[in-house]
Amino acid sequence: MSLLIKRGKIVDPASGCEEVLDIFVQGEYIRKIGENIKSPAKEIIDAEGKIVLPGLVDMHTHLRQPGREDEETIQTGTFAAARGGFTTVCCMPNTTPTIDTPAVTDYIYREAKRSGVVEVFPIAAITVGQKGERLCEMGRLKKAGAVGFSDDGYWVVDSNLMRRAFEYAKMVNLPLISHCEDPYLSRGGCMNEGYWSTVLGFPGIPQEAEEIAVFRDISLLRLTNSRLHIAHISTRGAVELVKSAKEEGLNLTAEVTPHHIALSDEEVKTFNTNTKVNPPLRTREDIEVLKNALKDGVIDVIATDHAPHAQQEKELEYSQAPFGVTGLETALGIVIKELVEPGVLTLKEAVAKLTINPSQILGIDRGRIMEGGIANLAIVDLSRVWEVKENEFFSLSRNSPFIGWKLPAKVEFTIFKGKVVYSQQIEVKVRGRW
Amino acid sequence: MRFERKDLLDLRSLSAEEINLILNTAASFREVLERPIKKVPTLRGKTIANLFFEPSTRTRLSFELSAKRLNADIVNFSSSTSSVLKGESLLDTARNIVAMKVDALVVRHSSPGVSHFLAQKLPVSIINAGDGAHEHPTQGLLDLYSIRERKGNIANLNVAIIGDIAHSRVARSDIWGLNKMGARVRVCGPPTLIPKDIEKLGVELTYSIEEALLDCDVVIMLRIQRERQKVSLVPSLQEYRDFFSLNREKLKLAKPDVLIMHPGPVNRGVEIPAKIADSRQSIILNQVTNGIAVRMAVLYLLLVHSSR
Numbered sequence: 001m002s003l004l005i006k007r008g009k010i011v012d013p014a015s016g017c018e019e020v021l022d023i024f025v026q027g028e029y030i031r032k033i034g035e036n037i038k039s040p041a042k043e044i045i046d047a048e049g050k051i052v053l054p055g056l057v058d059m060h061t062h063l064r065q066p067g068r069e070d071e072e073t074i075q076t077g078t079f080a081a082a083r084g085g086f087t088t089v090c091c092m093p094n095t096t097p098t099i100d101t102p103a104v105t106d107y108i109y110r111e112a113k114r115s116g117v118v119e120v121f122p123i124a125a126i127t128v129g130q131k132g133e134r135l136c137e138m139g140r141l142k143k144a145g146a147v148g149f150s151d152d153g154y155w156v157v158d159s160n161l162m163r164r165a166f167e168y169a170k171m172v173n174l175p176l177i178s179h180c181e182d183p184y185l186s187r188g189g190c191m192n193e194g195y196w197s198t199v200l201g202f203p204g205i206p207q208e209a210e211e212i213a214v215f216r217d218i219s220l221l222r223l224t225n226s227r228l229h230i231a232h233i234s235t236r237g238a239v240e241l242v243k244s245a246k247e248e249g250l251n252l253t254a255e256v257t258p259h260h261i262a263l264s265d266e267e268v269k270t271f272n273t274n275t276k277v278n279p280p281l282r283t284r285e286d287i288e289v290l291k292n293a294l295k296d297g298v299i300d301v302i303a304t305d306h307a308p309h310a311q312q313e314k315e316l317e318y319s320q321a322p323f324g325v326t327g328l329e330t331a332l333g334i335v336i337k338e339l340v341e342p343g344v345l346t347l348k349e350a351v352a353k354l355t356i357n358p359s360q361i362l363g364i365d366r367g368r369i370m371e372g373g374i375a376n377l378a379i380v381d382l383s384r385v386w387e388v389k390e391n392e393f394f395s396l397s398r399n400s401p402f403i404g405w406k407l408p409a410k411v412e413f414t415i416f417k418g419k420v421v422y423s424q425q426i427e428v429k430v431r432g433r434w
Numbered sequence: 435m436r437f438e439r440k441d442l443l444d445l446r447s448l449s450a451e452e453i454n455l456i457l458n459t460a461a462s463f464r465e466v467l468e469r470p471i472k473k474v475p476t477l478r479g480k481t482i483a484n485l486f487f488e489p490s491t492r493t494r495l496s497f498e499l500s501a502k503r504l505n506a507d508i509v510n511f512s513s514s515t516s517s518v519l520k521g522e523s524l525l526d527t528a529r530n531i532v533a534m535k536v537d538a539l540v541v542r543h544s545s546p547g548v549s550h551f552l553a554q555k556l557p558v559s560i561i562n563a564g565d566g567a568h569e570h571p572t573q574g575l576l577d578l579y580s581i582r583e584r585k586g587n588i589a590n591l592n593v594a595i596i597g598d599i600a601h602s603r604v605a606r607s608d609i610w611g612l613n614k615m616g617a618r619v620r621v622c623g624p625p626t627l628i629p630k631d632i633e634k635l636g637v638e639l640t641y642s643i644e645e646a647l648l649d650c651d652v653v654i655m656l657r658i659q660r661e662r663q664k665v666s667l668v669p670s671l672q673e674y675r676d677f678f679s680l681n682r683e684k685l686k687l688a689k690p691d692v693l694i695m696h697p698g699p700v701n702r703g704v705e706i707p708a709k710i711a712d713s714r715q716s717i718i719l720n721q722v723t724n725g726i727a728v729r730m731a732v733l734y735l736l737l738v739h740s741s742r
Contacts, residue, residue: 193630198629316525
């Protein structure tokens with residue numbers, strides 16, 4: 001197999017490259033990057049006028065397999081990833097059974113190889129069954145391929161246990177990814193507490209539920225000198241805590257989701273259950289702070305928190321519907337529309353937060369374009385506007401708050417290990433297959 | 435003007451003109467209720483279903499009688515358990531009832547937004563009969579009607595709403611309605627029962643009932659539910675009574691012709707002593723009567739008047 005990508009503008013934040021060059025791919029690897037490459041190739045993609053990015057890396061995905069294959073499978077989730085330009089997704093452990101043993105970790109790898117179209121790195125649980133009671137076998141889990149630890153969906157409430165987790169994780173040199181939420185303070189809440197929860201009569205989740213948790217985790221990080229990654233940061237106060245901890249020199253990073261950037265809690269007034277996410281959509285003021293934090297580098301990563309839910313689960317009373325929205329297929333478009341087009345981030349800065357930054361946090365050799373490197377690429381037409389349509393998702397679920405939105409940056413090709421895993425042809429073939 | 439809506443979901447989105455239209459329409463139906471034969475043929479051939487997913491006697495009966503006074507057919511569906519637990523989704527339940535060819539659904543549910551959700555999904559008129567702590571628009575309208583009936587006008591009145599504001603859909607509908615009609619609204623209750631940023635709805639906030647009552651033209655007392663003490667929202671009902679119950683002494687702070695209102699059901703002896711609930715200033719039962727006229731008006735405007 002060989003593939004020649006002609007005249008695309010490479011945007012590779014890892015190397016700083018932003019040039020129009022050809023890329024010659026042979027087998028799974030990039031053989032050559034240069035001007036006017038003449039090597040004969042089986043397949044040629046004319047990328048003139050397009051940008052060529054490292055395959056995007058999502059460090060926060062829910063693939064639902066094993067256990068909830070009616071919502072998403074590794075196959076459908078990786079197809080959705082490919083459609084969104086992602087070639088690497090890191091799946092969260094809240095499956096059934098939980099990813100908390102080497103056997104389940106191994107299952108994810110094998111299933112991804114068997115049915116996936118891009119690669120999947122599992123994130124294992126911090127505590128057995130995500131119950132917050134006993135530490136997982138972090139050493140054996142790392143050997144089985146876990147790239148990080150998280151009880152995502154739950155905060156580890158027991159501070160002593162979390163301290164041990166921080167300490168032990170140093171041995172395997174992997175970060176703890178913390179879902180920061182004081183469950184007592186957030187109990188019963190469906191949306192951000194503030195003007196809109198008061199208007200709509202919903203029990204609110206105060207911003208402090210997140211901030212108390214972030215503060216404690218930073219305190220334990222200081223105590224243990226370990227590594228911490230804050231998942232889906234959403235409030236002004238949490239950003240300030242991360243900023244000052246970074247200034248102090250602590251080893252921590254943070255991510256934000258596209259939906260927390262694009263949507264405020266006012267959207268809940270539609271009672272569309274696709275505005276129900278955890279952490280909840282926050283205020284416009286929070287969004288401004290999040291944008292500045294992205295710009296200043298306080299927030300390192302943009303991650304989707306892709307959380308597929310079956311239609312019948314979301315087509316309910318708002319208070320009964322589960323939290324979460326899909327995100328893999330809309331993430332890049334939202335990032336370009338909300339962050340790059342308004343000038344909050346340069347294209348290169350935005351791409352870094354979707355590629356090299358998450359790769360470095362998880363210690364995986366991904367998210368860059370270089371000779372000899374794995375040929376994971378996304379070819380994107382920045383100016384091609386497309387409409388997000390409910391019946392066109394590759395994901396098995398359709399719980400997107402962006403249905404009906406017109407987004408820029410259409411992904412035209414996604415290439416995983418030298419093979420085209422998304423293109424217009426594949427779009428037509430896959431659409432409506434499940 | 436015409437009432438160009440499919441549904442009545444909340445007072446927040448209604449204009450003052452629309453509210454006036456409903457109140458004026460209600461006034462003409464109010465007269466029907468005083469006739470020996472309390473029935474007009476306005477909605478003959480129309481079918482309305484009450485969908486009550488939460489226990490209610492007053493509101494359900496009120497809608498039922500309103501429909502009957504207008505000659506509509508009305509059927510009742512009540513379920514105290516969540517439809518989810520029963521195994522059928524709310525939407526499926528509603529779709530099934532709509533498939534039986536009804537013209538309107540009157541919906542009561544404990545979750546905010548249920549009426550809005552159904553209104554988006556279904557072609558029939560939806561009337562919100564209370565959705566969680568969100569809104570109870572017909573209660574808000576009947577409160578406006580009752581105030582206007584006694585005071586002649588709503589603009590520039592001082593209205594105090596006292597009690598559990600956080601969990602009250604009536605408070606929210608009253609606040610929107612009163613504000614749109616030009617009243618000055620104060621809310622009062624213990625801080626644990628006041629939702630965040632309530633002042634941004636255009637009300638004054640005080641934790642002191644004396645302050646709330648000062649020069650008041652209308653006082654709306656809200657029910658305090660016994661369950662609130664279990665989750666430490668109030669330490670005890672006794673303490674709540676000491677601080678937030680009306681009494682003769684406190685009432686002296688209000689204007690002499692102050693109206694006392696309550697959406698019911700009343701906890702006599704908790705938020706309001708029996709003597710005051712039954713006093714000449716209390717219009718609690720007038721509210722109930724006016725509720726029929728207001729609901730007749732709403733049904734008429736949605737099902738007949740609207741050119742939709």
